[in-house]
Amino acid sequence: MDYKDTLLMMKTEFPMRGNLPNREPEMQKDWDAADIYAKVQERTKGRPMFILHDGPPYANGDIHMGHALNKVLKDFIVRYKSMSGFHAPYVPGWDTHGLPIETALTKNGKVNRKSLSVAEFRKLCEEYAREQVNRQREQFKRLGVRGDWENPYITLDKEYEAQQIKVFGDMAKKGYIYKGLKPVYWSPSSESALAEAEIEYHDKRSPSIFVAFDVKDGKGVLEQDEKIVIWTTTPWTIPANLGITVHPDLEYSVVKVNGVKYVVASGLLESLEKELEWENYEVVRTMKGQQLEYVVAQHPLYDRESLVMCGDHVTLDAGTGCVHTAPGHGEDDYIVGKKYGLDVLNPVDDKGVFTEEAPGFEGQFYDNANKPITEKLEEVGALLKLTFITHSYPHDWRTKKPVIFRATAQWFASIKDFREELLQAIKEVNWIPTWGETRLFNMVRDRGDWCISRQRAWGVPIPIFYGENNEPIVSDETIDHVSNLFRQHGSNIWFEWDTKDLLPEGFTSEHSPNGTFTREMDIMDVWFDSGSSHQAVLEERDDLQRPADLYLEGSDQYRGWFNSSLSTSVAVSGKAPYKGVLSHGFALDGEGRKMSKSIGNVVVPNDVMKQLGADILRLWVASVDYQADVRVSDKILKQVSEVYRKIRNTFRFLLGNLFDFNPAQDRVEFAQLPELDQYMEIKLNDIIGKVNQAYDQYQFSTVFHAVHNFCTIELSSFYLDIAKDTLYIDHADSHARRSIQTVMYDILVALTKLVTPILPHTADEVWQFIPAVTEESVQLTDMPTAVDYSNSQAVVEKWDRFMDVRNDVLKALENARNEKVIKKSLTASLTLYPTDKTKELLENVDQLHKLFIVSGATIAGSKESTPANAETFDDIAIVVEKAEGETCERCWIVTKEIGKDPNHPTLCPTCTETVTKHY
Structure with missing residues (x-):
């Protein structure tokens, strides 16, 4: 008899090697053929709903590791919820409007933008966006992400745009939408206004200048031979200066230096002494900032006055305590200027070039004008000091070029009108991690009004009509009509049809007695697009509901989608669009650096899946502390692959x-x-x-x-x-x-x-x-x-204790192996010397030798009688010796009992009995 035939060795066709790169796509085809998503939804129908609302990735280019991290985390949650008592449909979405798609079409001369009408260009943008959606959809599906991929939401779809118009209309009806001339982030490189969410900060080298403004009318507080000193890192805004702001409660000094008298904040004298190299200055007199209110200074370059005003935004953090104020180029400047009735001067055009309102510098790009403006200030004797500093400065997140504050006529959402509702809604949301609540709360508390208009072609138009007197017209009638038109035809008709055809039939307005109307040609900020998804998706679709149970995005979305969604949702419904918000960090390389093509440290999800498979990538996502920034590299993925194996x-x-x-x-x-x-x-x-x-x-x-x-x-x-x-x-x-x-x-x-x-x-x-x-x-x-x-509990306590003893035995066996006492554990025989408590435990365990995987195990005596050759542990001493006897051919145990049955001379008694009875 061949004893191998009597062994019940493992049998399975389940392959040892995963071969995931080849096997996974075949499985995904099977899932699609079986419509597994629909079957899951059908099985869980009627259960409590759990809605994870997908934040829309931008439809441009292949997915990166940040996309993979985000989508896989969402898939973990949705899959788990559908297996744990919930009905959890998942509708993926895409953000499809905005500058990157315009740029992708026009760069390298792909599309001649100037030869096309707005409507023609928009159609090309839509075609490109849908191509990108299809491309990314296949890559997300390759990750194994399960969802309603055949019916996603896309911000350019007619139904979505129709609902977005309604969100805008609801906000306008409540008085939250207005048009105003005020400074906003303006990107000369994009030729458009930007929202705070579209700003990122990078270091920039800027000139730092101290400028003296002569006193023209001291109002009995200052003399005409005295000069007010300001400091700025944007010399190009000097042509737009209309005032100087001081803090009403700070003390200011008139100091005499080499016969010249300057006005600065007393609290900055020490730093200014060093900065401006003032030797032996003399404080002539002091006064409170409020005493300087309405003093008039002379603009150093133009025959124009600069009014001294009081503002609480003035600090002693840097500068002189006398703040150069250009209402057309700064939010604080605008606010204080408006209070004092100043004009909003903005001598810079859409491209960042000076207009005729900046005599002497017209036609120059604002940043290039820093040098000639500084030279002119020096020429007229107003420049006290020029140095250069490197500081954190706002940049356009798409073009990566600096932005400016520039006053333009824009459409705004007045956050201040419902700020308290927003702050209350934030408190009612479950934030993971908990610091997310504080982060968004502080952002909303401190943010200004939201600029929602953009001077671009590719986006949802702002549905505003103007009368003959240029007064904006927005009403339930016009909003509903435009929304219905967009639902039927799409928003491109705004740029194709005549204005009269976009209005309700027979529409009249007191603003247009002759029945002539025009329309707004700006589009909405893309954050208004995606921020409307709670209504355009959760309310629009029958298989979803608002509020969602969870929003899950990267931590950058506190100032992005989390923020814009909250603003629009609270504005229209009075509630947050989400019950919970979960955020994750960014994907970095193995050394914790940002991934960059120039460095060559980019890990591409598609490459990982081709080499290792989606399940390895998913297992990596599960392995990391995703709420912080996470690292990924070939070495890390190799370690994950070993865990998978x-x-x-x-x-x-x-x-x-x-x-x-x-x-x-x-x-x-x-x-x-x-x-x-x-x-x-x-x-x-x-x-x-x-x-x-x-x-x-x-x-x-x-x-x-x-x-x-x-x-x-x-x-x-x-x-x-x-x-x-x-x-x-x-x-x-x-x-x-x-x-x-x-x-x-x-x-x-x-x-x-x-x-x-x-x-x-x-x-x-x-x-x-x-x-x-x-x-x-x-x-x-x-x-x-x-x-x-x-x-x-009793079983666990007993066997947990046994596991501790077994660990000691395994250590003793390993040491015996290293010392060549035994070859493998089955060739060993153990003699055990336990403490009384451990002895009681071992005596209540059957077949100790099997549990220790040795050929013999004997409890010889107490630990106190341990022989010198024993290895000692806390609860037991162990002697490991080579087992005596022969090896059983069938089970490999070593015993002196081999061959007691002449019919089976190479077997131990146990194997002999098994073979005799059953084979």
Whole structure:
């Protein structure tokens, strides 16, 4: 007899190698063919809803690691919720308007913008945007992200635009929308106004100048031979200067330096003495800032007055305490200037070039004019000092070029009119991490009105009509009509049709007695587009609801989508659009640097999936602390691949040892399981509870570590290692074997479900090999739930203590191996000298040698009688010796009992009995 034939070795067609790059696309085709998304929705219909509302990525270019991190995190949550008692539809979306698409079409001469009408150009933009949506859709699907990919929301769709018009109309009706001339972030490189969310800060080298303004009318407080000193890092704004602002409560000094008298804040004298190299200055007199109010200074370059005003924004942080004020180029300047009745002078055009309102500098680009303006100030004797500083300066986030503050006529959303409602709504949201609440609260508390108009072609038009007197017209009638037109025809008609055709039939207005109307040609800020999604998607679609349960985006969206969505939602509905907000960090390289093509450290999701597979990328997402910035590199992904290999091998081992297990017939009830098997069922119970709780709390790294540790420590290094002997050597229907198989089956089914949100491809692959499962996909099942086992605490306490003893035994065996006492553990025999408490434990455990995977284990005496050659631990001393006897051909145990049955001269008594009875 060939004894190998009597061994029940593992059998499975589940492959050892994942081959994910090839296998995953085939599985995704099967999912599409089966319409697995629809089946999931049908199965969970009627359950409580959980809506994770997708923040729309911009439709331009291939996805990057930030996209992958974001979409995979969302998929974890949606998949888990659909398996844990919720109905969780997921509708992906795209942001499709704005400058990047215009630029993509016009750069490198692809499209001659000037040869096209606005409507023709917009049609090309739409075609390009839809191409990008299709491109990114396939890449997101390749990540294994499950969603309603055939019915996404796209901000250029007619239905979306129609709802966006209604949001605008509701806000206008409540008085939140107005048109005003005030300074806004203006990008000369984009030739458009920008919102705060479109600003990023980079270092910029700027001139730093101190300029003296002669006193023209001191109002009895200052003399005409005295000069007020200002400081600025934007000399180009001097031509727009109309005033000087002081703080009413600060003290100011008139100081005499080399016969010249200057006015500066007393609190800055020490720093100015060094900066301006004043030697032996003399303080002539002091006064409060409020005494300087309405003093008149002479503009240093023009025959124009500069009024001294009081403003609380003046500080002693830098400068002179006397702030150069140009109402056309600064928000604080504008506010104080408006208070004192100053004009809003803006001598710079859309391209950042000086107009005729800046005599002597017209035609010059603002930044280039810094030098000639400074030279002119020096020529007239007004320049006290010129240096250069490097400071953080606002830049256009798209062109990466500096922006300016520039007063233009723009449309605004008046945040101040409903700021308190916004702040209250923020308090009612669940923020993860908790600092998100403070961050957004402070932003909303401190932000000014929202500039929502843009001077571009590609976007949703602002639905405003003007009468003959140029008064804006917005009413329920016009808003509803435009919204309905856009729903039917799309917003391009705004640029194709005549104004009269865009108005309701027979429309009249007191502003146009002759019935002549014009329309606004600016478009809305793209943040108004995406910020309207709570209505354009959550309210528009029957399968969703507002508010969403969760918004999940990168931490940059506190000033972006989280903010704009909150503003529009509170404005129209009085409530936040989300119940919870979860944010994640940015994807960096392995050294913590920002990814950059120039550095060559960019990790591309598509490349990772081609080389390793989507499940490896997803497992990486689960492994990181995503609420902070995360690192990714080839080395890190290799480490993740090793974890994946261990998890996959665990599944393969479990499957391979269940080839003859039928759960309906072979299952052993918990009460009849041996204690060790009960212990493992309880440990499985613990992991189920821990993982479910971690998913509920969005702690995916806890899931990652819990599953990894369970596979490597509880299973591979302990239970499965011990189980091999019984699984392979016992006869098929032995109670011990069926008990182990029962536990392994429960572990296999539960573990497959637990990893499904993270490793959907691998989990579905495993599912196809599990005996007796009826669902076509693990995605159509629910998460396992914890079971309340009786007497579990006593079992756990006993076997946890045994695990501690076993760890000591394994250390002793390892040391004996290193010292060449034994070759492998089965060639060893142990003599144990435990403490009294440990002895009691070991005496209540059957077949110690099997649990230690040795050929013999004897409890010889107490620890006090430990021989000199024993290895000593806290609770036990162990002598490891080479086992005496011969090796059983079938089970490899070493014993003196080999060959007692002449029919089986190479077998131990246990194997002899098994072979005799069952083969």
